[in-house]
Amino acid sequence: MSNNGAYPIVTVRIQRFNPDTDKKPYLQEFQVELKPGTTVLDALHEIKAHQDGSVTFRRSCRHAICGSCAMNVNGKNELVCKAPLKERLDRKGRVTIRPLPYLPIVKDLVVDRSSFWEQYQRVKPWLVPPENIPEKEFRMSPEEVAALRNAETCIMCGACYSSCQIIALTKEYIGPHALLKAFMRVMDPRDAIPGERLADLAGGDGVYRCRTIFNCIDACPKGLNPTEAIETLRKLAQKRQAFEAARAERQKRLSEPIPSP
Amino acid sequence: MDHNTIVHDIVIVGAGLAGSWAATVAAREGVRNVAVLSKVHPLRSHSGAAQGGIAAALNNVRPVPGSGPEGPLEQLPEGADPVDSVELHIFDTIKGSDWLGDQDAIEIMCREAVDVLYEYEHMGCVFSRTPDGRIAQRRFGGHSAPRANYAADWTGHVLLHTIYEQALRHGVKFHSEWYCLDLIVEDNVCRGVVAMDILTGKVYTLRAKAVMFATGGYGRAYKITSNALANTGDGVAIAYNAGIPLMDMEFVQFHPTGLYKHGILMSEACRGEGGYLLNKNLERFMQRYAPGKMELAPRDLVSRSEQREIDEGRGIGEDGQGIWLDLRHLGREKILERLPQVREIAINFVGVDPIEDLVPIQPTAHYSMGCIPTDVNGQVLADANGAPVVGFYAAGEVACVSVHGANRLGTNSLLDASVFGRRAGHAMAQFVQSGAVLPPVAGDPAERNRRRLCSLLDNPGSELVEDIAVDLKTTMTNNCGIFRHAEGLKQALADIQALKARFKRARVMDKSSRFNTDLLAALELEHMLTFSEVIAATALARDESRGAHYRTDFPQRDDSRWLVHTVAHKNGEDGPRLSFKPVTINWEKYPPQERKY
Numbered sequence: 001m002s003n004n005g006a007y008p009i010v011t012v013r014i015q016r017f018n019p020d021t022d023k024k025p026y027l028q029e030f031q032v033e034l035k036p037g038t039t040v041l042d043a044l045h046e047i048k049a050h051q052d053g054s055v056t057f058r059r060s061c062r063h064a065i066c067g068s069c070a071m072n073v074n075g076k077n078e079l080v081c082k083a084p085l086k087e088r089l090d091r092k093g094r095v096t097i098r099p100l101p102y103l104p105i106v107k108d109l110v111v112d113r114s115s116f117w118e119q120y121q122r123v124k125p126w127l128v129p130p131e132n133i134p135e136k137e138f139r140m141s142p143e144e145v146a147a148l149r150n151a152e153t154c155i156m157c158g159a160c161y162s163s164c165q166i167i168a169l170t171k172e173y174i175g176p177h178a179l180l181k182a183f184m185r186v187m188d189p190r191d192a193i194p195g196e197r198l199a200d201l202a203g204g205d206g207v208y209r210c211r212t213i214f215n216c217i218d219a220c221p222k223g224l225n226p227t228e229a230i231e232t233l234r235k236l237a238q239k240r241q242a243f244e245a246a247r248a249e250r251q252k253r254l255s256e257p258i259p260s261p
Numbered sequence: 262m263d264h265n266t267i268v269h270d271i272v273i274v275g276a277g278l279a280g281s282w283a284a285t286v287a288a289r290e291g292v293r294n295v296a297v298l299s300k301v302h303p304l305r306s307h308s309g310a311a312q313g314g315i316a317a318a319l320n321n322v323r324p325v326p327g328s329g330p331e332g333p334l335e336q337l338p339e340g341a342d343p344v345d346s347v348e349l350h351i352f353d354t355i356k357g358s359d360w361l362g363d364q365d366a367i368e369i370m371c372r373e374a375v376d377v378l379y380e381y382e383h384m385g386c387v388f389s390r391t392p393d394g395r396i397a398q399r400r401f402g403g404h405s406a407p408r409a410n411y412a413a414d415w416t417g418h419v420l421l422h423t424i425y426e427q428a429l430r431h432g433v434k435f436h437s438e439w440y441c442l443d444l445i446v447e448d449n450v451c452r453g454v455v456a457m458d459i460l461t462g463k464v465y466t467l468r469a470k471a472v473m474f475a476t477g478g479y480g481r482a483y484k485i486t487s488n489a490l491a492n493t494g495d496g497v498a499i500a501y502n503a504g505i506p507l508m509d510m511e512f513v514q515f516h517p518t519g520l521y522k523h524g525i526l527m528s529e530a531c532r533g534e535g536g537y538l539l540n541k542n543l544e545r546f547m548q549r550y551a552p553g554k555m556e557l558a559p560r561d562l563v564s565r566s567e568q569r570e571i572d573e574g575r576g577i578g579e580d581g582q583g584i585w586l587d588l589r590h591l592g593r594e595k596i597l598e599r600l601p602q603v604r605e606i607a608i609n610f611v612g613v614d615p616i617e618d619l620v621p622i623q624p625t626a627h628y629s630m631g632c633i634p635t636d637v638n639g640q641v642l643a644d645a646n647g648a649p650v651v652g653f654y655a656a657g658e659v660a661c662v663s664v665h666g667a668n669r670l671g672t673n674s675l676l677d678a679s680v681f682g683r684r685a686g687h688a689m690a691q692f693v694q695s696g697a698v699l700p701p702v703a704g705d706p707a708e709r710n711r712r713r714l715c716s717l718l719d720n721p722g723s724e725l726v727e728d729i730a731v732d733l734k735t736t737m738t739n740n741c742g743i744f745r746h747a748e749g750l751k752q753a754l755a756d757i758q759a760l761k762a763r764f765k766r767a768r769v770m771d772k773s774s775r776f777n778t779d780l781l782a783a784l785e786l787e788h789m790l791t792f793s794e795v796i797a798a799t800a801l802a803r804d805e806s807r808g809a810h811y812r813t814d815f816p817q818r819d820d821s822r823w824l825v826h827t828v829a830h831k832n833g834e835d836g837p838r839l840s841f842k843p844v845t846i847n848w849e850k851y852p853p854q855e856r857k858y
């Protein structure tokens with residue numbers, strides 16, 4: 001590639017695989033200029049635009065909010081749109097990009113997330129509100145909202161899911177992403193079926209499958225903690241009836257102002 | 262019916278707030294077979310990137326009495342006089358639109374806002390809260406009361422997840438990662454769409470009784486933009502090519518605070534929470550342009566003020582094209598609680614922590630006020646007289662109802678997409694349930710589109726898609742940007758003609774059928790070339806300045822000639838043919854005034 005010497009040249013190794021034509025995945029090397037501020041996604045774009053348009057990956061928002069671009073960079077899952085290329089280079093000026101592990105490859109860096117979405121849907125990600133809907137909003141205290149923050153900002157990128165050792169073994173496991181979503185619904189004072197949810201989550205494919213290996217925490221690009229959520233769900237599942245009763249009590253006051261402390 | 266054809270009652274293209282609302286409503290009103298296509302997974306839709314808030318006069322907070330226009334907010338004490346009203350929201354929106362918004366539509370949007378907000382909340386949306394548990398609100402530009410309802414600075418994310426969950430709950434079918442290629446309209450009746458399953462590359466005709474476009478905006482036609490890479494305005498071009506007119510295309514919003522050189526948005530909530538804009542002399546220059554509202558003047562005015570500072574040599578950064586955003590005085594606690602995402606963005610992309618340092622920003626292409634004309638029920642209009650295109654609906658950023666007129670107020674577009682998405686869903690359900698039949702389709706539209714794809718794939722040309730795209734973005738930025746004049750706009754039109762010729766020689770490098778994003782990039786570029794020409798042509802025609810459309814050669818607003826919507830019709834290979842549609846104005850209540858802040 002042309003280089004007027006202004007910027008150093010670095011090597012981007014991309015795992016390529018088109019199941020229609022390739023027997024197995026292989027690594028291909030590309031060279032790009034390391035301009036200041038270049039992200040790993042920028043490098044992929046540069047390669048696709050000017051060197052090989054068939055290099056295939058997902059992306060959209062390019063600022064870590066849409067969840068499209070989770071990939072495996074140098075062995076670690078992350079969002080490439082917020083990964084500074086410079087910081088990902090080894091001593092020889094190389095970076096290696098592969099698709100998220102443990103998932104079928106659609107093409108190059110694009111994986112098939114079907115099992116991921118099936119599990120997401122299985123936990124009924126939607127709120128089931130109580131029967132009496134107030135005229136205005138349900139009242140929730142700032143603390144009740146804060147308790148959901150660990151889950152509410154999840155962008156469903158799949159970085160945790162495809163770093164999970166249990167998922168590597170079986171796609172029957174609900175998975176950290178869907179358990180985090182379930183946690184969000186269980187903890188929400190507006191949800192009317194926490195007991196039913198906990199019963200399901202305590203089943204064979206649920207919270208007890210987690211071996212607290214903590215990979216999901218390391219992988220989460222949003223700094224969330226699925227393991228902690230799973231542990232909370234386990235505890236709640238053990239005192240499910242008491243929790244349900246407390247929820248029913250709380251729901252009696254859902255349209256009343258939160259008293260000042 | 263052959264294996265190339267799929268039939269639904271309703272097909273919605275686009276799974277952002279507008280599309281997912283419409284699908285949810287139609288399904289819960291009993292339409293059995295509602296399908297949504299989206300070129301990205303629904304949760305990746307750009308609505309999820311919205312940060313600052315969604316407008317509705319809920320009256321949950323007020324400024325602390327006596328603390329002035331920039332003073333702190335507190336929850337509205339029980340029984341205290343409200344500070345906001347639907348009427349005020351209506352007036353602010355009309356004024357923000359520079360009197361080009363249709364006032365009947367604005368009234369509907371602001372009235373239904375309150376109900377839509379409570380519905381989101383009842384569906385489980387996690388909003389930030391006041392101490393007594395109501396939805397939290399903040400100030401936003403051009404709104405004269407704090408009515409931006411928010412969830413920290415990821416409001417769009419929680420809204421999108423909430424409404425998508427509801428769509429699933431009601432059994433909506435999603436064709437995820439399907440790319441719409443074509444709209445089938447004959448004799449003013451919409452009959453379906455043609456779409457490609459990106460995974461396999463197979464092309465299908467999707468027939469339906471009602472079709473809706475909710476394909477979002479087109480910020481990607483500009484060099485510096487806040488928009489996602491998917492925001493290439495496909496729906497705008499596809500509709501136009503199918504004979505649907507486009508309205509008010511000259512009105513493109515530039516947001517005042519895109520991250521310097523990146524364009525990534527630093528939400529208006531930064532200023533809503535009290536942030537300052539400074540030039541290189543660290544002067545709060547808005548004092549000179551909008552002393553009443555300062556940084557919280559509407560976006561068109563703030564972006565122009567920034568560009569003036571830059572053009573007059575008071576910009577910052579290596580090329581002098583930047584401005585400072587100062588959040589330091591808000592303090593660590595407030596920034597961490599209310600602006601966590603923008604802080605992270607600043608740290609990640611320019612290496613600056615807003616708690617400690619000034620953030621470099623610049624205006625960024627953000628929002629399309631115009632596009633497909635509809636009535637207040639999402640029904641698409643075939644011409645300036647308001648004839649309907651039977652069975653075709655649109656809502657969200659791709660639609661022009663028009664509630665934003667010449668300039669949109671922040672937080673009004675999540676609202677627009679929600680209110681009119683919901684209304685369109687209802688209208689389609691009624692249409693389908695009142696006996697609409699599946700309209701026949703002539704010929705084989707899928708085959709026609711397959712041939713188009715093949716000719717793109719087989720083109721031995723020498724032009725790279727990316728190079729043409731960069732040149733398009735450059736001319737759009739230079740000539741159809743914040744400041745415009747006749748010469749520049751003519752240049753843009755000439756450039757676009759030349760780029761169209763180059764596109765005929767464009768080479769798609771990836772020849773495979775599986776997940777061919779290289780082919781998609783070529784299609785997206787073709788779409789951008791199509792509607793960019795309309796932007797330039799309508800901007801050239803409108804020889805006045807109004808809202809976001811500023812002509813340096815015609816700096817005044819001219820109500821005697823231009824209190825009208827521009828309606829652009831495709832005219833063969835020539836530039837668009839223009840007609841004009843009167844603005845709906847309630848002359849007694851909201852007559853046009855001078856717009857001052």
Ligand SMILES: Cc1cc2nc3c(=O)[nH]c(=O)nc-3n(C[C@H](O)[C@H](O)[C@H](O)COP(=O)(O)OP(=O)(O)OC[C@H]3O[C@@H](n4cnc5c(N)ncnc54)[C@H](O)[C@@H]3O)c2cc1C
Pocket residue numbers: 274275276277278279280298299300301303306307308309310311312313314315316416417439440441442475476477478487488489491495496526627628656657658659671672673674675676678
């Ligand atoms: C960074 C940012 C922040 C914003 N913040 C705010 C805010 O705080 N408040 C506010 O009110 N507004 C905000 N806006 C504006 C607002 O987010 C958008 O106007 C609104 O979300 C548009 O919603 P939509 O449903 O019309 O489209 P989108 O959410 O953009 O969805 C478009 C859909 O169409 C699909 N699509 C497009 N083309 C095709 C095709 N060819 N085939 C198949 N599918 C297709 C996409 O996959 C997607 O699902 C912001 C915008 C940006 C860019």
Ligand code: FES
Pocket residue numbers: 058059060061062063064065066067068069070079080081082
């Ligand atoms: S592109 Fe959206 S998260 Fe990276």
